[in-house]
Amino acid sequence: MSNSALSKSSVGRKVLMALSGFFLLVFLLQHCTINLLSIISKDLFNEISHFMGTNPVVQIFLQPVLIFGFIFHLGMGIYLEINNKKARNVKYAMNKSAVNSTWMSRNMVITGIMIFLFLGLHFYDFWIPEITTKLVQQDWSGLDASGEFRYWAEVNHKFHDPVRVGIYCLAFVFLALHLLHGFQSAFQSVGFRHRRYTPLIKKLGNIYAILIPALFVVIALAHHFCCCSAASCAP
Amino acid sequence: MxxxxxxxxxxxxxxxxxxxxxxxxxxxxxxxxxxxxxxxxxxxxxxxxxxxxxxxxxxxxxxxxxxxxxxxxxxxxxxxxxxxxxxxxxxxxxxxxxxxxxxxxxxxxxxxxxxxKDLVVDRSSFDRVMNAGGFVSVNTSGNAQDANAIPIPKEDADKAFDAATCIGCGACVATCKNASAMLFVSAKVSQLSLLPQGQVEAKDRVQKMVDQMDKEGFGNCTNTGACEVECPKGISLDNIARMNSEYLKASTK
Missing domain, CATH: 3.10.20.30 (Beta-grasp domain)
Incomplete structure (x- = not known):
């Protein structure tokens, strides 16, 4: 038997894409849930953020796994796209792909790259300052100069800028488009297809793909319009 | 008229x-x-x-x-x-x-x-995929038993028959944005692996046929579903999921 390793075959690669996709779906749900707390309870958000930011399991194990999972998903997606372009060396003069497939399914690499570009801004906004505080300044207290937790105030401050809020909201639209195909596609890729459950998975996927990005939009807009930095305005 | x-x-x-x-x-x-x-x-x-x-x-x-x-x-x-x-x-x-x-x-x-030439294309890559494993290696000369002697669930027989209606025209490849042959290969894998005679070699078959498919330069399936829509015989995406599952099991055996 030759070339049976999962990472070397087309079927194996799509399975690995799906598995990394499942992992990112779970992460996204967790991220959205914690962010949602920022417009419900300032104190609870601060406490959970501090826990996530200082817990050794999260910081030493889960964070690198997450970064690897994301880079793998993106890298493999681009690699497959390049291979797929080679599989058709001459394009059709006329091609009506819209009659047999969705825009989302045909443009996963575009929506994926847009999400990647957004993550550059997201890392610049939150991850790099966080890493600088912890690893360069060696400050793991999570407290600001006044002795209060800094997490909620930092998030809130970032969303004062309307341009940033606009970019975030646009990125969440691309995220929704990516998920509308990606969620149900991942189940197909790992070979799970069932007469009864597949229609449910597709419905669940559509709900997830709309709801999660919509909640991220709500959170960004809530911080921009409703939650000012003053303590009296904070939830 | x-x-x-x-x-x-x-x-x-x-x-x-x-x-x-x-x-x-x-x-x-x-x-x-x-x-x-x-x-x-x-x-x-x-x-x-x-x-x-x-x-x-x-x-x-x-x-x-x-x-x-x-x-x-x-x-x-x-x-x-x-x-x-x-x-x-x-x-x-x-x-x-x-x-x-x-x-x-x-x-x-x-x-x-x-x-x-003009509108004629060479589809012998499909033949090579079939030659890699799209058959049942059973010596039936002189001692084949009656096919009806082996009970087969009606649902499996129907699925195998539906998969076997693939005529290998290549419309799935032509219409797929990635020029993937997954619908064709999965139909051929399914029509054999769903039936008792084909199950004996199912693991080797799926690996060999997928390997050959990759060697021929077909693209990777991204589940757009265009192949199923354009297939003249209505071959279902169920077959691709079945092949993915069989390949996964065969690769981790």
């Missing part, structure tokens, strides 16, 4: 002298085309016209002209086998078009299906 509607059409057809030449789209006019004609009959009219003018007729694959052989491979107005559903090009009728239409006619486009 209805009167001849006498459609006048503009045809934009891919012309390519041979596999080594570079081709281009050329424009032809055909007149008085009956809406009762099949698409291939319309092509016959064009070719007679071209021969009468002393020009090279358009080369295209065809054989049974009743939707069984899978030879007639044409990408018509941006769709494999044209705008109708569940039909091959020979079953596509000119009533699907109207007078004055411009029709684009191209060969299947895939690196693994190189153009031989």
């Amino acid at each position: 209805a009167a001849n509607t006498g459609m006048n059409l503009t045809l934009k057809i891919w012309r390519q002298k041979d596999a080594k030449s570079s081709g281009k789209m050329e424009t032809y006019q055909v007149r008085d085309i009956s809406d009762h004609m099949s698409f291939l009959e319309m092509m016959d009219v064009l070719n007679e016209q071209l021969i009468g003018e002393g020009k090279e007729p358009v080369a295209f694959d065809h054989d049974c002209r009743e939707g069984i052989c899978g030879m007639c491979s044409m990408y018509i107005n941006g769709e494999a086998h044209g705008p109708d559903r569940g039909v091959t090009t020979c079953q596509l009728h000119m009533r699907k078009f109207k007078d004055g239409d411009t029709i684009y006619i191209e060969p299947w486009r895939a690196t693994a299906f190189p153009v031989v």
Whole structure:
């Protein structure tokens, strides 16, 4: 038997894409849930953020796994796209792909790259300052100069800028488009297809793909319009 | 019989002298085309016209002209086998078009299906995928038992039959944005692995056929579902999921 390793075959690669996709779906749900707390309870958000930011399991194990999972998903997606372009060396003069497939399914690499570009801004906004505080300044207290937790105030401050809020909201639209195909596609890729459950998975996927990005939009807009930095305005 | 509607059409057809030449789209006019004609009959009219003018007729694959052989491979107005559903090009009728239409006619486009001449492509890559494992290695000479002696669940028999209706025309490859052959290969894997005689070699078969599919240069499936929509035999995406599952099990055995 030759070339049976999962990472070397087309079927194996799509399975690995799906598995990394499942992992990112779970992460996204967790991220959205914690962010949602920022417009419900300032104190609870601060406490959970501090826990996530200082817990050794999260910081030493889960964070690198997450970064690897994301880079793998993106890298493999681009690699497959390049291979797929080679599989058709001459394009059709006329091609009506819209009659047999969705825009989302045909443009996963575009929506994926847009999400990647957004993550550059997201890392610049939150991850790099966080890493600088912890690893360069060696400050793991999570407290600001006044002795209060800094997490909620930092998030809130970032969303004062309307341009940033606009970019975030646009990125969440691309995220929704990516998920509308990606969620149900991942189940197909790992070979799970069932007469009864597949229609449910597709419905669940559509709900997830709309709801999660919509909640991220709500959170960004809530911080921009409703939650000012003053303590009296904070939830 | 209805009167001849006498459609006048503009045809934009891919012309390519041979596999080594570079081709281009050329424009032809055909007149008085009956809406009762099949698409291939319309092509016959064009070719007679071209021969009468002393020009090279358009080369295209065809054989049974009743939707069984899978030879007639044409990408018509941006769709494999044209705008109708569940039909091959020979079953596509000119009533699907109207007078004055411009029709684009191209060969299947895939690196693994190189153009031989005009609209004829070399689909021997499918044969090599089948040769890699699309069979049952059972010596049946003289001692084959009656097939009905092996009980097979009706649901499995139906699924195997549905998969076996794949005629290997290549429309799935032609229409897939990635030129993936997953629908074809998965149908062939399924029709054998769903039945008892084929289950013995199921693990080896799926690995060998997928390996050969990759070697031929087909693209990776991204689950757009276009293949299922354009397949003239309605081969289901269920087969791809089944093949993915079987490949996963075979690779982790």
